[in-house]
Amino acid sequence: MTIEGFDRRELLAKCAALGSLTMVASLTMPDVFAAWEEQAKSRRPTPWNEVGPFYKRGAPNNAHLRADGDPGLPVIVSGRVFDTRGDALPGATIEIWHADHHGRYDIDGYHYRSSLVAADSGKYQFDSVMPGHYPSRVCQHIHYLVSAPGHKSLTTQLYFATDPVFDGDPAHNYARDPLIQNPDLIRPVMLQGDPKAIVAAVSFEIVLERL
Amino acid sequence: MILFACALALSAPSPITTVFIASNGKIAAGFSRDHKLRVWALPDNRLLSTIDVAGRQIATTALSNDGRKFVLADYNNDLTIWDASTGSVVWHEHLEHYPLSAAFSRDDRFLGLGFGSSFRIIDIASHKTVLTATDSQAGVVGIAFSRDGARIATAEGNASVRVRDAKSGAVLAENRDFLLEPLAIDFSADGRQVIAGGGDGVLVFIDAATGKTIRRSSKLPNAVFDLKVSQDGRELAVLTLDANNLGAPSPIVVLDATSLQEMARASTDEMLGGAWTVDGHLVAAKRAGDGVQLVRLR
Numbered sequence: 001m002t003i004e005g006f007d008r009r010e011l012l013a014k015c016a017a018l019g020s021l022t023m024v025a026s027l028t029m030p031d032v033f034a035a036w037e038e039q040a041k042s043r044r045p046t047p048w049n050e051v052g053p054f055y056k057r058g059a060p061n062n063a064h065l066r067a068d069g070d071p072g073l074p075v076i077v078s079g080r081v082f083d084t085r086g087d088a089l090p091g092a093t094i095e096i097w098h099a100d101h102h103g104r105y106d107i108d109g110y111h112y113r114s115s116l117v118a119a120d121s122g123k124y125q126f127d128s129v130m131p132g133h134y135p136s137r138v139c140q141h142i143h144y145l146v147s148a149p150g151h152k153s154l155t156t157q158l159y160f161a162t163d164p165v166f167d168g169d170p171a172h173n174y175a176r177d178p179l180i181q182n183p184d185l186i187r188p189v190m191l192q193g194d195p196k197a198i199v200a201a202v203s204f205e206i207v208l209e210r211l
Numbered sequence: 212m213i214l215f216a217c218a219l220a221l222s223a224p225s226p227i228t229t230v231f232i233a234s235n236g237k238i239a240a241g242f243s244r245d246h247k248l249r250v251w252a253l254p255d256n257r258l259l260s261t262i263d264v265a266g267r268q269i270a271t272t273a274l275s276n277d278g279r280k281f282v283l284a285d286y287n288n289d290l291t292i293w294d295a296s297t298g299s300v301v302w303h304e305h306l307e308h309y310p311l312s313a314a315f316s317r318d319d320r321f322l323g324l325g326f327g328s329s330f331r332i333i334d335i336a337s338h339k340t341v342l343t344a345t346d347s348q349a350g351v352v353g354i355a356f357s358r359d360g361a362r363i364a365t366a367e368g369n370a371s372v373r374v375r376d377a378k379s380g381a382v383l384a385e386n387r388d389f390l391l392e393p394l395a396i397d398f399s400a401d402g403r404q405v406i407a408g409g410g411d412g413v414l415v416f417i418d419a420a421t422g423k424t425i426r427r428s429s430k431l432p433n434a435v436f437d438l439k440v441s442q443d444g445r446e447l448a449v450l451t452l453d454a455n456n457l458g459a460p461s462p463i464v465v466l467d468a469t470s471l472q473e474m475a476r477a478s479t480d481e482m483l484g485g486a487w488t489v490d491g492h493l494v495a496a497k498r499a500g501d502g503v504q505l506v507r508l509r
Contacts (some may be wrong), residue, residue: 041249048308048327050311050327050350050368051311051327051349051350051352051368051369051392052350052352052368052392053352053392053394053409053454054391054392054410054454055349055368055369055391055392056369056370056390056391056392056410057369057370057387057389057390057391058390080355086300103455104455105455107391107411107434107454108411108412134455135456135457135458136457145349145369146369147296147348152328153328153348153349155327155350155368178268178270178286179286180429181286181288181308197447
């Protein structure tokens with residue numbers, strides 16, 4: 001979007017609505033436009049969720065976690081890593097781990113554990129299987145530990161809107177899992193591909209706070 | 212001095228599900244299925260108070276060493292401290308996040324709370340926060356105070372252990388020799404070592420001054436979820452649980468702290484809680500019908 005697309009009054013109105021201006025009298029158009037662009041690009045930090053248990057150091061850099069024959073619905077998770085100003089964070093480290101289809105963590109090895117590095121655009125992607133339920137947790141989830149230089153590390157968890165626990169209404173029923181304090185962590189699931197080889201696709205953007 | 216020489220029975224109108232035993236051996240507290248926390252004086256089993264915790268989804272709990280204070284934090288981020296003997300609320304705070312861990316200092320003057328990226332120390336008398344450290348990368352999942360109160364050890368979610376000055380919060384030593392995050396932590400009796408263990412079932416003994424690993428135990432039967440050093444420092448009680456089936460029976464192992472030889476073993480089957488008491492015994496609460504029996508394991 002360019003400055004030419006707005007007149008000053010219109011731009012000021014947009015900035016005021018975004019809360020990006022407190023004093024406008026002496027601002028030039030480029031100043032106002034820059035403030036609007038900055039606010040429009042800014043992102044809220046991804047909500048925190050507790051780390052564990054069973055985080056394991058040293059996971060391999062492996063984006064393909066699902067081995068042939070692994071039971072469970074195939075899942076592809078992708079997203080980008082940003083900071084709160086909306087700048088992509090290439091090189092961010094994204095450690096993920098989750099239980100298998102039966103709800104069991106690999107404590108001895110590194111099955112369903114990976115340490116990824118965000119690409120130049122901040123993008124990351126991995127394929128795995130939908131984690132199963134297990135008794136001490138209510139909902140299916142994937143753990144994340146994300147870090148980038150100059151930014152606060154984040155532990156969080158990704159949940160799935162298709163989880164039967166939510167009865168089809170995660171916005172209202174997310175509190176059924178007491179660990180879910182923010183429904184933004186529950187992500188829609190798109191089923192893709194041939195009906196004989198369905199894959200669940202989930203998008204999960206990560207936003208880190210600057211130190 | 213022996214606090215109680217024979218098994219004691221505690222009962223409640225509803226089945227007891229979890230038991231806390233004060234290290235002075237004079238107080239026991241237990242949650243029941245009727246959403247009440249009951250507090251008894253030992254050894255006469257006199258019911259001191261009944262605290263209603265209905266509607267509280269419990270995240271973290273702690274009983275002070277003298278049994279006078281009970282702390283509960285829930286997933287609504289509410290923290291309550293009760294006078295255990297009267298059941299009256301002495302402090303309530305709505306937190307930004309629920310704590311992942313809680314522990315009293317040995318003298319019960321301070322309460323340490325571990326959070327997702329920080330920990331706090333609260334002065335129990337004034338309820339003021341006397342220290343906040345916000346440099347935990349992945350959360351403080353376990354806390355222990357040294358017996359002299361001068362240092363704090365934290366088990367960190369990124370598979371490390373830190374030893375800090377209890378007044379300033381400055382990190383004095385750090386150990387990153389863990390593969391899996393340590394879930395349990397305690398100081399040796401002399402404060403020179405920190406012992407921690409986690410999902411891989413191995414205890415790591417750390418020099419508290421340098422952070423270096425001194426030695427490791429052999430692998431225990433299951434993941435280490437709790438460990439406590441005895442009053443005289445000679446033994447360790449280690450609670451193990453099957454990482455993938457927390458409800459299954461699993462060994463509670465007592466080790467000689469020097470030789471790491473196994474001195475005793477019990478099962479978590481029907482066990483609802485336990486503690487080392489100041490007279491040197493390891494007391495456990497064993498389910499007995501709807502109530503519990505307090506028995507000495509060591």
